[in-house]
Amino acid sequence: MATKDEYKRLIPGRIIGVSIDKHNNPALRMALQNPRATHSARKSNLNICTAQALLAIMASMYAVYYGADGLKQIANTVHKYAKDFAEKLQNHGFKIVHTQFFDTVCIEIMPDTWQALRKNLEKNGFNIRFKSADTVCVAFDELTNTTEVDTLVHIFSNFAPKQKNVAKSIGINKSLLRKTPFLAHDVFKQYRTETELMRYIKQLEQKDLSLTHSMIPLGSCTMKLNAAVELLPVSWQTFNSLHPFAPLQQTKGYQILLDELAQYLCDITEFEACSLQPNSGAQGEYAGLLTISKYHAAHKQSQRNVALIPSSAHGTNPASAVMSGMKVVVVKCDEHGNIDVNDLQEKAKQYQDTLACLMVTYPSTHGVYETAIRKICDIVHQYGGLVYMDGANMNAQVGLSSPGAIGADVCHLNLHKTFAIPHGGGGPGMGPICVNKKLAPFLPSHGFLDKNLRKKRLGAVSGAPFGSANILLISYAYIKLLGSDGLQKASMYAILNANYLKSRLEKHYKILYTGPHGNVAHEFILDMRAYKNTADIEVEDIAKRLMDYGFHAPTVSFPVAGTLMIEPTESENKAELDRFCDALIAIKQEIEAIAEGKADAQNNVLKNAPHTLAICTANQWNYPYSREEAAFPLPFVRHHKFWASVGRINSSYGDRNLICTCPPLASYSEEEIKV
Numbered sequence: 069m070a071t072k073d074e075y076k077r078l079i080p081g082r083i084i085g086v087s088i089d090k091h092n093n094p095a096l097r098m099a100l101q102n103p104r105a106t107h108s109a110r111k112s113n114l115n116i117c118t119a120q121a122l123l124a125i126m127a128s129m130y131a132v133y134y135g136a137d138g139l140k141q142i143a144n145t146v147h148k149y150a151k152d153f154a155e156k157l158q159n160h161g162f163k164i165v166h167t168q169f170f171d172t173v174c175i176e177i178m179p180d181t182w183q184a185l186r187k188n189l190e191k192n193g194f195n196i197r198f199k200s201a202d203t204v205c206v207a208f209d210e211l212t213n214t215t216e217v218d219t220l221v222h223i224f225s226n227f228a229p230k231q232k233n234v235a236k237s238i239g240i241n242k243s244l245l246r247k248t249p250f251l252a253h254d255v256f257k258q259y260r261t262e263t264e265l266m267r268y269i270k271q272l273e274q275k276d277l278s279l280t281h282s283m284i285p286l287g288s289c290t291m292k293l294n295a296a297v298e299l300l301p302v303s304w305q306t307f308n309s310l311h312p313f314a315p316l317q318q319t320k321g322y323q324i325l326l327d328e329l330a331q332y333l334c335d336i337t338e339f340e341a342c343s344l345q346p347n348s349g350a351q352g353e354y355a356g357l358l359t360i361s362k363y364h365a366a367h368k369q370s371q372r373n374v375a376l377i378p379s380s381a382h383g384t385n386p387a388s389a390v391m392s393g394m395k396v397v398v399v400k401c402d403e404h405g406n407i408d409v410n411d412l413q414e415k416a417k418q419y420q421d422t423l424a425c426l427m428v429t430y431p432s433t434h435g436v437y438e439t440a441i442r443k444i445c446d447i448v449h450q451y452g453g454l455v456y457m458d459g460a461n462m463n464a465q466v467g468l469s470s471p472g473a474i475g476a477d478v479c480h481l482n483l484h485k486t487f488a489i490p491h492g493g494g495g496p497g498m499g500p501i502c503v504n505k506k507l508a509p510f511l512p513s514h515g516f517l518d519k520n521l522r523k524k525r526l527g528a529v530s531g532a533p534f535g536s537a538n539i540l541l542i543s544y545a546y547i548k549l550l551g552s553d554g555l556q557k558a559s560m561y562a563i564l565n566a567n568y569l570k571s572r573l574e575k576h577y578k579i580l581y582t583g584p585h586g587n588v589a590h591e592f593i594l595d596m597r598a599y600k601n602t603a604d605i606e607v608e609d610i611a612k613r614l615m616d617y618g619f620h621a622p623t624v625s626f627p628v629a630g631t632l633m634i635e636p637t638e639s640e641n642k643a644e645l646d647r648f649c650d651a652l653i654a655i656k657q658e659i660e661a662i663a664e665g666k667a668d669a670q671n672n673v674l675k676n677a678p679h680t681l682a683i684c685t686a687n688q689w690n691y692p693y694s695r696e697e698a699a700f701p702l703p704f705v706r707h708h709k710f711w712a713s714v715g716r717i718n719s720s721y722g723d724r725n726l727i728c729t730c731p732p733l734a735s736y737s738e739e740e741i742k743v
């Protein structure tokens with residue numbers, strides 16, 4: 069999605085903008101973090117968290133490789149094929165519906181010919197669009213060749229109209245052609261061989277601290293292993309070259325696979341039915357809430373539009389509620405981080421005539437299994453509402469408990485979290501929803517699959533009938549490979565790993581919330597707020613310092629400001645968990661050194677983190693600690709040093725100077741920078 073300059077601060081999702089780092093070097097960063105980050109977007113109506121980042125990168129590299137002239141050439145070729153085809157059909161007397169077109173030609177046919185035409189085309193390997201009884205559309209792209217155009221013309225010629233139409237002038241009107249330059253940045257001119265492009269992509273990749281370096285302990289994100297064998301089928305042509313609207317009789321294999329996956333997900337959630345449409349957890353929330361509304365409407369209760377949401381909820385929950393036309397009422401949490409059951413009871417009663425649902429995350433975003441969860445669901449049901457369970461934390465439930473068992477009515481599953489679809493950098497993901505018997509008749513439908521169901525059920529929530537069908541293969545493989553035993557073990561190890569980390573770290577840091585037996589679920593929160601007073605250290609300083617130790621920061625300031633939320637997942641072994649603990653414990657000692665006056669209050673390893681290679685190898689070194697303390701604070705760091713590519717980023721500079729398209733970087737380093 070793109071917009072005019074005047075709307076750039078309003079668009080959903082994240083914008084990557086240009087800022088500067090501590091050393092005045094240009095640095096790219098997510099712009100306007102604070103008001104728009106999903107974690108704090110309570111009042112926002114933007115429910116985008118997981119996006120299609122990887123796919124956007126693929127598209128951008130297409131542009132990098134071809135540049136403006138290459139893209140223009142491709143466009144001209146595509147149009148030439150379309151025009152050539154249209155002109156030849158005109159010669160056979162066909163009527164072309166639109167005289168102006170780019171790549172798609174719509175043709176009038178005789179209604180009594182379409183079945184035979186279709187059969188003939190399919191026999192020759194072509195799927196085209198049968199738009200209505202007397203109109204078909206054929207689209208061309210740069211993979212088309214002249215033989216294909218000739219074959220198509222030949223097939224059509226057998227079905228030419230008896231009454232010949234007069235040929236018209238067709239194509240693109242010259243006045244519509246773009247004359248201004250585009251893709252002017254150097255990047256679109258520099259990488260025109262596969263070798264160069266490969267190196268460019270590798271350079272970019274090497275700036276990234278990924279799961280190939282060390283654990284990514286992002287709480288609420290479940291950054292687990294994405295096994296190579298699960299990813300392989302995504303690149304098989306037999307799966308990835310199918311059009312989402314390919315005739316159903318051509319996609320039977322896919323359908324079996326998707327049916328089985330839906331059944332597995334129902335089995336895991338102990339629910340009745342599943343929709344594979346939503347492309348992210350947040351889109352699942354949206355679809356689930358609309359399903360709930362549809363249910364209420366069918367029971368003549370369409371006034372039910374209040375969504376109760378606990379204060380600990382992920383930002384997408386209230387945003388999805390607002391988007392689906394509901395009113396958000398916040399429910400308090402108690403001092404242990406649990407839903408305040410009395411407050412819930414009061415609010416459910418107060419809104420008993422208009423209560424649509426409760427949205428609840430289980431185990432909660434505070435990292436504990438709420439012991440009152442069944443009671444919570446009962447209360448909501450008692451006052452006529454339904455329970456939406458946010459399934460982002462299913463990695464602590466699969467095989468051990470289930471949304472069905474706790475009494476929920478509908479949930480989404482973030483397949484990119486619990487079910488192994490890689491989502492570093494923001495996506496892609498999939499957020500199918502599962503529902504119980506009550507809601508099954510109201511799940512989203514899709515006109516392509518079933519034209520008759522649309523009246524009673526929800527319409528489509530996604531363009532394609534099975535969302536991002538291709539990446540569903542990953543979750544399918546993950547489930548098939550692990551089996552019920554393996555899936556259950558994965559949950560158990562995820563919980564065990566979190567509790568191991570907790571038991572080592574609680575001797576050094578405050579654990580914000582634990583369950584009644586002192587345990588946590590698959591993640592937990594470290595409270596860093598005290599160090600602001602003792603050492604003027606903020607949670608951000610700790611997050612940045614972790615990079616010097618070779619670790620990605622945990623989730624910062626969600627769901628509680630000034631804290632870190634840590635989720636190790638089942639994928640990490642004890643050695644890695646220990647390295648991560650060692651790093652955090654060493655950082656605690658660094659904080660104490662500041663608090664005790666042994667290290668400088670402002671000029672210290674935390675405030676100056678991360679330390680880049682350029683800084684550590686410069687002739688000048690003006691810091692009151694050694695280069696070794698900066699870059700190699702623990703022995704293990706030496707074996708596998710990750711260098712952050714830029715120093716501490718100046719966030720407010722980037723927000724004040726929001727630049728979304730990147731001018732040549734050279735122009736930055738020369739610019740005088742006032743902060």
Ligand SMILES: *Cc1c(COP(=O)(O)O)cnc(C)c1O
Pocket residue numbers: 116117118288289348349350351382384385429433458460461482497499
């Ligand atoms: C990740 C997450 C979401 C949003 O899911 P997306 O797939 O990113 O849209 C919602 N709730 C919680 C608790 C989450 O952790």
